[in-house]
Amino acid sequence: MMFMKLGVLFSGGKDSVCALAKAMEKEEVVCLISIISHNPESYMFHTPNIELTSLQARAIGLPLIQHSTKGEKEKELGDLKHAIEKARDEFAIEGIVTGAIESVYQATRVQRMCHELGLWCYNPLWKKDQVELLNELVETGFHAIVSGIFAYPLTEHWLGKNIDKDMIKELIKLNRKYQISPSGEGGELETTVLDAPLFKKRIVLDEWGIEAKGHAGVLSITRAHLGNK
């Protein structure tokens, strides 16, 4: 059977790792593509611990294309396009996979870009129930931690916590009371995946720091290594 060669837009957060897992089940993923945005308020790209994607890619066993952007609205799309073109030229990808769930803003821009480049575009988490997705991640053995908080009433106590069943219950409550997206797709919450079934090695954190003020903060991983599973 012929498989389609795909590149996955990879932030290292739970959604992109989950989209990668789904893509690997059905097609051939040949590379990961990460955009390192220097704008922490980027409309398009996950920012906390994006540099960790090179270690995550090694843990997964896939080549990574990293590309930097200043993160200026719309200009950052040009940077993403360059990265995708590089993936097409170096790895002969036929399509792109994203972890978009609800964001029409993100999906529209990536769809347009893929159309211009003659590439397929897949969003395997599109419109998926967010609580169902979180439960699926926990039940299938993802180890993901909260690495960014950007909304009331989240506080720095969330940073570094594992996503587990208790946290999902808490997120459901916050969704009912404050309309926070349970998966954080509105940018309320960012995650970093340290292990998952598709990882050949796990990420072990050696050193990290927390910077938080009020209801915004990040857990910055400054040193980490690969460990056996």
Add this chain to the structure above:
Amino acid sequence: MILIVDMNHKKGSLGFEEFVLPIASVVKKWEEYAIVHYKELTPQSIASVRKVILSGTPLMDKEFLHHYTNFSWLRETDTPLLGICAGMQFLALLFDSGLKNCLEIGMTEIETTAENPLFSSNFRAYELHTTAVEPSPDFEVLARSDNCVQAIRHKKKEIYGILFHPEVRNREIIERFLQH
């Protein structure tokens, strides 16, 4: 029972999660459903269901254009059908409509042009297509965007086609099709 038809180029494609499951998530709140890939669709598979919804496909997926002539038997069905995007094009082609190039990606203004049970007035909808339908006289046009026909209804049968994606935004349109 509602039958959802997967219009992706192959059974089990990565487009299944993106184009079929979001429809299923709307339907399951109202009624049981089954899913079949379009290449496995038979007169028997729609004989026992109440209504049928045909999904969309990724922008690059035009495989259904090579196979629609195998489904001319669908012209004779009395089962209500709703085709979304690729599904609309598939149904329209069965009734001798044409296609034209029309690229729309993202949120777009839709104008309702004929009264119908599924939607009314002007609204915004999510689009993802490179071609649009030029409907044959068998169809009445229900809605348009600035660029192309957005919704059609067969004049004698309960067959609808919608070019935009109501499973992304405007999910109530699918619910109204199920309830009507």
